[in-house]
Amino acid sequence: MQQYPSRLLERAVQAFSTLPGIGRKTALRLVLHMLRQSTVEVEQFAEAIATMKREVKYCRSCHNISDTDLCPICSDSRRDAATICVVENIQDVMAIENTMQFHGLYHVLGGLISPMDGVGPSDLQIDSLVQRVGESQVKEVILALSSTMEGDTTSFYIFRKLAPTGVAVSVIARGIAVGNELEYTDEVTLGRSILNRTPFEGNEK
Amino acid sequence: MQQYPSRLLERAVQAFSTLPGIGRKTALRLVLHMLRQSTVEVEQFAEAIATMKREVKYCRSCHNISDTDLCPICSDSRRDAATICVVENIQDVMAIENTMQFHGLYHVLGGLISPMDGVGPSDLQIDSLVQRVGESQVKEVILALSSTMEGDTTSFYIFRKLAPTGVAVSVIARGIAVGNELEYTDEVTLGRSILNRTPFEGNEK
Numbered sequence: 001m002q003q004y005p006s007r008l009l010e011r012a013v014q015a016f017s018t019l020p021g022i023g024r025k026t027a028l029r030l031v032l033h034m035l036r037q038s039t040v041e042v043e044q045f046a047e048a049i050a051t052m053k054r055e056v057k058y059c060r061s062c063h064n065i066s067d068t069d070l071c072p073i074c075s076d077s078r079r080d081a082a083t084i085c086v087v088e089n090i091q092d093v094m095a096i097e098n099t100m101q102f103h104g105l106y107h108v109l110g111g112l113i114s115p116m117d118g119v120g121p122s123d124l125q126i127d128s129l130v131q132r133v134g135e136s137q138v139k140e141v142i143l144a145l146s147s148t149m150e151g152d153t154t155s156f157y158i159f160r161k162l163a164p165t166g167v168a169v170s171v172i173a174r175g176i177a178v179g180n181e182l183e184y185t186d187e188v189t190l191g192r193s194i195l196n197r198t199p200f201e202g203n204e205k
Numbered sequence: 206m207q208q209y210p211s212r213l214l215e216r217a218v219q220a221f222s223t224l225p226g227i228g229r230k231t232a233l234r235l236v237l238h239m240l241r242q243s244t245v246e247v248e249q250f251a252e253a254i255a256t257m258k259r260e261v262k263y264c265r266s267c268h269n270i271s272d273t274d275l276c277p278i279c280s281d282s283r284r285d286a287a288t289i290c291v292v293e294n295i296q297d298v299m300a301i302e303n304t305m306q307f308h309g310l311y312h313v314l315g316g317l318i319s320p321m322d323g324v325g326p327s328d329l330q331i332d333s334l335v336q337r338v339g340e341s342q343v344k345e346v347i348l349a350l351s352s353t354m355e356g357d358t359t360s361f362y363i364f365r366k367l368a369p370t371g372v373a374v375s376v377i378a379r380g381i382a383v384g385n386e387l388e389y390t391d392e393v394t395l396g397r398s399i400l401n402r403t404p405f406e407g408n409e410k
Contacts, residue, residue, distance in 0.1 A: 003302055005277065005295060006270045012257040015250045019235050028296065030224050034258060035270070042258040045220045046251035052217040053239060053247040065211045065240070072210065090210060091233065097208055 061132065063108040063125045065090050073097075073105060080104040082139040086129065086158060088112055088146065096144065104142075107132065112150035113157055121157055129158065133165050140168040147174055266337065268313040268330045270295050278302075278310060285309040287344040291334065291363060293317055293351065301349065309347075312337065317355035318362055326362055334363065338370050345373045352379055 004010035009031060016027035034042050058064070059071035066072070073079060073093075083104030087093055093106050109124045133141060141162060145151035159169050175193035176185045185193075209215035214236060221232035239247050263269070264276035271277070278284060278298075288309030292298055298311050314329045338346060346367060350356035364374050380398035381390045390398075 003299065005298065006257075006261055006272045008257040008261050008272055009270050011253045015253040018246075018250070020238050021231070021234075026226070029226075031254075031257070032295065033225050034254060035261065037258075039258055041223075043255050045223070046255040048216045048220040049236075049239060050248050050251040052211075052213040052236070053242075053244055056211055056213050056240065059210075065214050067211045067213055090237065093210065094208065 062106045063110060063128070064093055064106060078103075082137055083142065084129075084133070084138055084140070085142045085144050087144050088151070088154075092144065102142075104140075107141075109145075109154070112145065112148075113154045114150045124154070126158060126161060130161050130165065133162060133167050138167055140170060143169065143171045267311045268315060268333070269298055269311060283308075287342055288347065289334075289338070289343055289345070290347045290349050292349050293356070293359075297349065307347075309345075312346075314350075314359070317350065317353075318359045319355045329359070331363060331366060335366050335370065338367060338372050343372055345375060348374065348376045 004013065012031045012034075013024060013027045016022055016030050017024050019027075022030070034045070055067075057066050057069065059066040059074055060069055061074045062071060064071045064073065068075075080103050083102075084107050085096060085102055085104055086107045086109060087096065088109055088111060090108060093108060096102050096106075107125065107129050109126065109129075111119050111124050113119060113121055113124065129141075132138070141158075143155045143158060145155050155171060162169055173196060174189065175196060176182065176189060182190065209218065217236045217239075218229060218232045221227055221235050222229050224232075227235070239250070260272075262271050262274065264271040264279055265274055266279045267276060269276045269278065273280075285308050288307075289312050290301065290307055290309055291312045291314060292301065293314055293316060295313060298313060301307050301311075312330065312334050314331065314334075316324050316329050318324060318326055318329065334346075337343070346363075348360045348363060350360050360376060367374055378401060379394065380401065381387065381394060387395065
């Protein structure tokens with residue numbers, strides 16, 4: 001076991017090594033980097049994290065992280081409130097926003113159904129989605145979940161839950177990634193991309 | 206550019222991404238991990254870092270990190286105060302301590318001479334080493350610096366500085382690493398390991 005020359009140092013290393021993907025060696029490197037910074041910088045670092053945790057809110061409509069009760073996307077009147085894109089987490093919101101191809105609203109589930117990890121439907125924002133669809137004039141719900149067992153299970157569960165509302169439910173396209181070679185695409189994806197072929201528009205990239 | 210849904214989140218991500226080897230994606234992952242932890246845990250994290258930076262001391266003798274004026278190694282009377290091992294940083298102290306092969310004291314330079322990075326002798330704890338050797342009954346100074354241009358330059362500079370004191374100066378052995386194959390060892394190292402051969406003791410591992 002590593003012997004630290006200082007308990008204060010050891011505590012800081014311990015704190016960093018609780019973070020995912022950060023072992024004790026990396027933690028020590030990060031802490032020693034902080035020791036070389038000014039006290040003001042380090043205190044700003046600590047303060048930024050504590051303040052975020054204390055003050056951050058979740059949008060009461062889409063459950064995305066927000067500084068306000070209603071997030072900037074939900075309160076933007078230029079966005080199409082009739083289309084809701086269901087995603088797993090806030091990184092997915094950011095990824096879809098970056099594509100600039102979606103102009104509706106989001107609904108952040110906060111995870112996927114995963115019996116293995118003990119995550120059931122009640123741990124996710126699914127009831128609030130059904131309620132949201134029932135209350136407002138939503139026309140289409142787009143399921144944009146990962147193409148994994150958990151993602152597919154969650155999609156199917158939501159699809160069944162939404163059936164009584166009569167809303168249109170769609171799912172993002174599965175197919176070969178742009179730039180990928182056919183030869184190296186797995187068979188399931190390739191099969192799906194043939195089944196779900198789209199009319200040729202002459203402007204494919 | 207990524208658009209963050211919250212300024213508090215963005216500030217925390219920014220704080221994390223100032224750390225070495227942590228880009229914005231990793232920083233976001235770490236921050237979102239913290240959001241899933243309890244407020245108490247996050248505040249303890251922030252507090253551990255701020256407290257360490259505020260309260261950590263450097264040993265007045267060897268300049269290693271310490272909670273006290275004199276570090277545990279320097280104040281340990283069982284250690285051989287006549288031998289000083291000169292190292293670049295505190296990780297090196299920890300690495301050598303882990304070998305359990307050294308029972309003397311240390312001297313932490315706080316870096317290596319590197320004109321490219323603007324680090325000169327006066328930025329390092331070299332004068333204090335010379336003073337320390339002059340004042341106490343030190344018999345041997347072991348230079349345990351990296352086998353790089355900067356390490357060799359620093360070793361040579363210290364060697365010259367210590368010459369007037371008459372202290373014995375040694376350098377850790379350079380040779381093929383234990384467990385390495387001869388065939389894949391570089392020529393310079395191999396050449397040195399032949400020049401600096403040691404008597405065969407029959408218990409080599």
